[in-house]
Amino acid sequence: MTNNTFILQSSPHFKDKDSVPKIMYAVIASLAPVVAASLYFFRFKALALLLSCIAACLVTEALFLWLRKKPLHSLRDGSAVITGILLAMTLPPSLSLELAIIGAVVATAIGKQVFGGLGYNIFNPALVGRAFLQTAFPVAMTTWIPPATLKIQTATFATPLGNLRFQDAIAEGTLTPLKDLFIGNVGGCLGETSAFVLILGGLFLLSRRVIDWRIPLGILLSLTAFTGAFWLANPEKYASPLFHILAGGLLIGAFFMATDMVTSPITPLGTWIYALGIGIVIGLIRLFGGFAEGVMYSILFMNAFVPLLNRYTRPRILGERSKG
Amino acid sequence: MKVKTFAHGIHPPELKDFTAEKAIESLPPPEKVMIPLLQHFGKPAKPLVQKGDQVHLGQKIGERQTLFSASVHSSVSGKVISVDNYNHPGGNPIPAVSITNDGQDLPFSDKEETKNPFSFSPEEIRQKVKEAGVVGLGGAAFPTAVKLSPPKDKPIETIIINGCECEPLLTSDYRLMLEAPEDILKGAELARIATGAKRIIVGIEDNKKKAFEIFQDKIQNFAGEVALLKTKYPQGAEKNLIYALLRREVPTGGLPFDVGVVVQNVGTAKAIWEAVSKGKPLYERVISVSGQGIMEPKNLLVRIGTPFKNVVEFCGGLKEDADILVMGGPMMGIVQWSLDVPVVKGTSGILAWAAPRPSLEYPCIRCGRCVENCPMTLVPTQLARYVKFDDLTAAEKWGVLDCVECGCCQYICPSKIPLVHWMRVGKNRIITLKQKKSA
Numbered sequence: 001m002t003n004n005t006f007i008l009q010s011s012p013h014f015k016d017k018d019s020v021p022k023i024m025y026a027v028i029a030s031l032a033p034v035v036a037a038s039l040y041f042f043r044f045k046a047l048a049l050l051l052s053c054i055a056a057c058l059v060t061e062a063l064f065l066w067l068r069k070k071p072l073h074s075l076r077d078g079s080a081v082i083t084g085i086l087l088a089m090t091l092p093p094s095l096s097l098e099l100a101i102i103g104a105v106v107a108t109a110i111g112k113q114v115f116g117g118l119g120y121n122i123f124n125p126a127l128v129g130r131a132f133l134q135t136a137f138p139v140a141m142t143t144w145i146p147p148a149t150l151k152i153q154t155a156t157f158a159t160p161l162g163n164l165r166f167q168d169a170i171a172e173g174t175l176t177p178l179k180d181l182f183i184g185n186v187g188g189c190l191g192e193t194s195a196f197v198l199i200l201g202g203l204f205l206l207s208r209r210v211i212d213w214r215i216p217l218g219i220l221l222s223l224t225a226f227t228g229a230f231w232l233a234n235p236e237k238y239a240s241p242l243f244h245i246l247a248g249g250l251l252i253g254a255f256f257m258a259t260d261m262v263t264s265p266i267t268p269l270g271t272w273i274y275a276l277g278i279g280i281v282i283g284l285i286r287l288f289g290g291f292a293e294g295v296m297y298s299i300l301f302m303n304a305f306v307p308l309l310n311r312y313t314r315p316r317i318l319g320e321r322s323k324g
Numbered sequence: 325m326k327v328k329t330f331a332h333g334i335h336p337p338e339l340k341d342f343t344a345e346k347a348i349e350s351l352p353p354p355e356k357v358m359i360p361l362l363q364h365f366g367k368p369a370k371p372l373v374q375k376g377d378q379v380h381l382g383q384k385i386g387e388r389q390t391l392f393s394a395s396v397h398s399s400v401s402g403k404v405i406s407v408d409n410y411n412h413p414g415g416n417p418i419p420a421v422s423i424t425n426d427g428q429d430l431p432f433s434d435k436e437e438t439k440n441p442f443s444f445s446p447e448e449i450r451q452k453v454k455e456a457g458v459v460g461l462g463g464a465a466f467p468t469a470v471k472l473s474p475p476k477d478k479p480i481e482t483i484i485i486n487g488c489e490c491e492p493l494l495t496s497d498y499r500l501m502l503e504a505p506e507d508i509l510k511g512a513e514l515a516r517i518a519t520g521a522k523r524i525i526v527g528i529e530d531n532k533k534k535a536f537e538i539f540q541d542k543i544q545n546f547a548g549e550v551a552l553l554k555t556k557y558p559q560g561a562e563k564n565l566i567y568a569l570l571r572r573e574v575p576t577g578g579l580p581f582d583v584g585v586v587v588q589n590v591g592t593a594k595a596i597w598e599a600v601s602k603g604k605p606l607y608e609r610v611i612s613v614s615g616q617g618i619m620e621p622k623n624l625l626v627r628i629g630t631p632f633k634n635v636v637e638f639c640g641g642l643k644e645d646a647d648i649l650v651m652g653g654p655m656m657g658i659v660q661w662s663l664d665v666p667v668v669k670g671t672s673g674i675l676a677w678a679a680p681r682p683s684l685e686y687p688c689i690r691c692g693r694c695v696e697n698c699p700m701t702l703v704p705t706q707l708a709r710y711v712k713f714d715d716l717t718a719a720e721k722w723g724v725l726d727c728v729e730c731g732c733c734q735y736i737c738p739s740k741i742p743l744v745h746w747m748r749v750g751k752n753r754i755i756t757l758k759q760k761k762s763a
Contacts, residue, residue, distance in 0.1 A: 004642050006649045006661055007679050010745050012731030014336050014492060014654040018738045020686040077686065119687030119739075212692065266692035266703065315701040317723045318563060319573040 020118075023210055023261075024078030030204045031085050031256070033197040038190040041147035042093040046190050052097045054084030056104035064113035079118050083107050086126035086256060089191025090249060090296070091133075094145045099137055103129040123303045124263045127296050134296070144187040159187045161248040164239055165292040175239065181246035188248065195246040202255030211259035214268065218275025219254040219282070220245060226283030244286065253278075253295035263303045270309035277302045327530055329554035330564040332699045334732045336492050336557055336655065338531060342614045342621040343495040348503055350625045351638050353400050353425050357629030358410045360420040361386040363668040364465040366393035368419050377404045380432035382605045384457075385421050394467045394669075395457040397605035398432075399627035400425040411665045413632075413651040413658060420666065423629070433603065441514060441601040446472075449518040449600055456599030457669075458606050461591035462486060462497075462560065463652050465670035468592055472518040474581045480519040481584035484569060485512045485593055487528040487535060488553060488560030491653025494673045496610040497590045499623045501528070501535035504594055505542045511593030513546055514600050519586050524548030526590075527569055531555040557655060558730040562587050564699045576726055591672075606669055613639045617646025617676030626667050632674055633663040645678040655731045686739035694733035694743060700726050704733035704743045711750035716757065724750040 038046040061080040065072055087107050091100055107129025115121040134141045146157045158167060160176035169175040180186050184194025192198070205211040224241040231238045244250065249257075258264060258278050265271045278298045285294025362368035369386030373379055379398040386396040402425045410420035444452070454469035474480045485508065489497040500508065512524045526543065528536045530552050539550040551569055553559050563574045565587060572583040580587055588596070591610060598604040607628050614621040619640025626635055632649070636642055642649075650657040651671050667674075694704035702723050710719035727747040734743045 004644070004646055004649075004676075006659065007647050008659050008661055009648075010659075010742065010748070011657060011729070012655040012735050012744065013648060013650055013657065013659070014731075014735060015680075015683070015740065016334075016336075016736050016738075018736075019683055019740065020689055020738050023689070023691070023738055073684070074686075117687070119689045261689045261691040264690070264692075266690050266695050266705065268695070271692070310703075310706070314703060314722060315695065317576060317702060317726050318567065318700045319576045319578065319726070320723070321575065 021077045024082055026208050026210050027082050027205065027256075028078060028085065030201040030210070031082075031089070033200045034089060034191045034194075034252070035085065037184055037194040037197040038089060041149055041184055041193055042190055043148045045093045048097055049091055049093070049095065049100050049190060050085065050088040052100050053088040053091075053104045054081055056101040057081065057084035057087070057108045060105045060108035061113065064109060064117070068113070068117070070117065074118065077118060080108060083112065083125045083129075087129045089252060090126065090130050090189045092141060092144055093190055094143055095140055099133060099140055103133040106132040119262055121262055122306065123300055124257055124260050127257060127300050130296055131300060146187055147185060147193065149185055157187045159248065159292065161286065161292040164243075164247075165286070170236060170239065175243070176247065178242060178246055181243070192249045192252045195251050198251035198255055202251070205255065205259070211255065212264065212271055214271045215259045215264060215275045216254040218272055219250075219258060219279040222276040222279030223250065223283050226280055227287065230287060238287065244283070248293045249295035250282065253299055257295070258299050258302075263306060265306050265309045265313065267310060267313040267315055269315070270306070270313035273309055273313070274302050274306065277305070325552050327552050327554050328568045329556060329559065330568045330699060332697050332701065332732070333556045333558060333564070334697050334735055335555075336735060338555070339493045340495050340498070340531070342493065343612050343623050344498060346499070346621070346623050348499050348610055348623045348625055351627070351630065351635060353427075353429070353627050354630045354634045356405075356422060356424050357399050357627060358420045358422045358631065358666040359385065359396055359399060359629035360410065360412050360418045360666060360668055361396060362412075362418045363396065363670060364394055364459050364467060366390045369393065369396050371407045371419070371421060373404050373407070373421060375404055375406055378402075379404060379423060380430045382607055383432040384605070392467060392470060394459050394469075395455070396628075397457055397607045398423055399607035399629050401428050401430040402426040411662065413660060413665045413668055413671065415658065441510070441597070442517065444514075444517070444600060446518045446520065449514050452600045452603065453518075453596055456595070456603070456605040458592065458595045458599050459669050460589055461595060461609055461669065461672065462589035463656065463670055463672050465668070468588070468596060471586055471588065472515060474519055474586065478581045479584060480521045480581070480586055481523070482570065482586075483512055483516045483519065483521045483524045484565060484585055484587045485524060485526040486560050486565060486587050486589045487526055487532070487539070488565060489532070490529060490555075490557045490560040491655055491657075491672075492557075493614045493675055494612045494653050495614070496612045496623055496672055498532050498535055500590050500594060500610055501532070502538060505538050507594045507597045508590045509539075509542055509546050509593075510601070511595070511597035512548070512588065514596050515586065515588055515593065516547065521586065522547070525569055526550045527553050527565055529553050529555045529559055557732065558699055558728070561699060561728055561730055563728070576723070609667075609669060609671070611635070611667065611671050612673040612675075614673060615646075615675040615677040617643045617648070617678060619643060628669060629666045631663065632660065632665050632667065635667065635674055636663055636676070642676055643678070646676040648677055648679045650675040655735070656729065683740045685741060688739050688741060691738060693736045693738065697732045697736050699730060699732060700728060702727060704747070705741070707750065708741060708743050708746035711746045711753070716750065716754050719750045720754055725754065727751065
């Protein structure tokens with residue numbers, strides 16, 4: 001009976017079933033309703049952009065893995081696909097496929113692989129790609145078309161935030177109704193228009209404990225406090241916090257971008273500072289900056305502080321005497 | 325009743341059903357025992373016998389050489405056939421006394437203790453515990469006499485009896501709590517007398533309700549109470565247990581003494597009682613033989629020095645696909661390469677199962693789960709990185725020496741990084757460096 005041979009390993013010998021690919025595929029699953037909504041609102045445009053971004057991310061990832069002599073099986077971890085989906089979901093529906101592909105290549109190459117690939121990048125790859133496009137092709141990145149569901153044909157169309165910021169929507173009485181923002185029947189990037197599906201996907205991620213609840217909560221809290229203060233002071237000029245939460249890229253940013261594990265802090269306190277900071281910076285840009293929207297830059301801005309936050313927010317060790 | 329607990333920790337599958345309802349059986353003493361002279365910290369004990377000597381059951385065969393060590397005793401009566409290096413479940417060969425069993429179990433001393441055990445002085449209790457070679461039976465095998473000798477400037481207020489048994493699969497403590505609650509409490513009372521503590525608290529996880537009820541009834545005759553703890557790993561880790569029960573933090577680098585506490589495992593408490601009331605040395609202990617890879621899982625009373633092979637055979641043997649053999653629990657136990665190793669005082673269980681396919685190691689994705697779950701509130705992934713890049717100063721500053729190697733971080737890590745391994749490497753290097761410096 002003693003023919004068994006035994007494996008040698010160090011403890012612990014039990015391991016949780018969750019793994020990096022499982023986390024990544026959970027994120028992809030949580031994006032399903034968002035992708036579905038983008039297909040519903042923007043039809044073929046959405047599909048073409050989505051597929052080009054995913055394909056470009058996978059090809060770039062494969063190329064870099066090959067150049068870096070890394071095993072190609074990392075392609076299957078799902079992270080490149082997520083970058084592709086997230087980038088597509090943050091692009092204007094009218095963007096040409098070439099530009100989308102350039103964005104995807106930059107996202108994967110500059111946003112992720114040059115830092116050493118999965119786990120080592122400082123900035124959210126999808127947002128790096130998007131920021132590049134925004135800087136290099138500012139017009140294409142701010143030209144909007146109405147969703148197919150509105151059945152109107154216009155060459156240009158304003159997003160709810162653009163309307164608020166540059167067209168004096170409150171005074172004119174043309175501020176987008178909250179109901180439309182909630183459903184998504186408005187202009188905007190592919191995946192950001194429907195607050196409802198974003199909340200759905202976000203709740204799924206929270207329930208699976210894939211994302212840290214502190215991040216969306218912290219962003220919502222600080223944005224509410226910031227925009228709320230101005231709204232209370234002058235509702236004739238400033239939109240309500242609820243408008244700011246439902247409009248633009250806030251929810252996709254709070255649930256899917258800022259929560260990227262790799263580029264958010266690992267300590268609880270650091271995570272709070274990071275999240276609250278994102279909300280404040282979004283408020284600053286939206287209310288006083290040169291852009292109508294500030295989610296992308298505020299997340300990238302706070303990403304830069306993550307190594308610092310991790311370093312200076314080490315939790316107190318059990319039994320460690322507090323300083324002073 | 326309010327269930328007490330600590331922050332963080334994990335919930336691995338409990339898998340206690342294999343053996344929880346199985347009463348403790350005695351394993352027939354084997355024909356030959358190999359008793360390692362080192363079963364704890366420190367240096368091996370000095371052998372007191374040589375080849376050819378006749379020994380009796382419970383006879384001291386190894387004398388402890390340092391304070392933080394314990395003496396060892398024969399677990400059978402018979403003849404010494406060799407004193408030589410032998411396989412040890414710790415991994416490295418260790419000098420061991422091999423004895424053939426004559427089957428007589430002739431006791432070394434038959435003088436019955438007549439004095440009331442509770443009338444002994446603290447020093448007498450310590451002496452008897454030391455003579456009996458009692459060590460902590462929870463797994464770490466720390467010499468119990470040392471734990472019962474608090475420094476004069478550190479008054480002890482509470483004896484905590486650890487009945488958590490938070491490791492999956494293990495049920496030996498649970499069975500002892502059901503089958504010998506009075507012995508455990510009497511041992512706790514002796515520990516209380518020896519340390520001058522005021523009260524006893526028995527901590528039991530809420531997946532052991534039956535044991536909790538028994539202790540609530542039996543504790544009436546003692547100066548103490550029973551506390552229900554949340555079922556969670558590592559509820560039984562000393563520092564977390566003290567925090568859960570008393571909201572006191574053992575200072576970094578310190579001992580439970582520093583917060584007026586002494587923690588004893590239930591099995592150790594029973595051993596204290598037997599050592600003091602009957603003069604019985606620690607030559608046998610209860611272990612759980614369990615896991616999906618064991619034919620008939622059991623709880624067994626086993627003589628120290630019994631080869632794993634005999635124990636496993638008594639339990640119907642191993643299943644064909646069993647390829648992990650562990651001494652201790654699945655979270656902190658040590659894998660074995662062979663069944664030809666002896667049971668030692670720290671063997672709380674012998675477990676076997678079929679290992680799942682090894683999963684790929686991914687780079688750290690900074691998910692923070694190791695930070696979220698570390699019962700010591702360390703930052704395991706950062707510590708692992710510091711150790712990997714040999715920045716020992718940073719690793720020490722970030723508390724690598726506070727790591728208790730419970731394994732929560734590695735259990736939960738989705739990237740399957742061997743975090744505990746890196747902690748061990750870091751601790752080892754730092755301690756070696758310090759020893760070099762002071763030498």
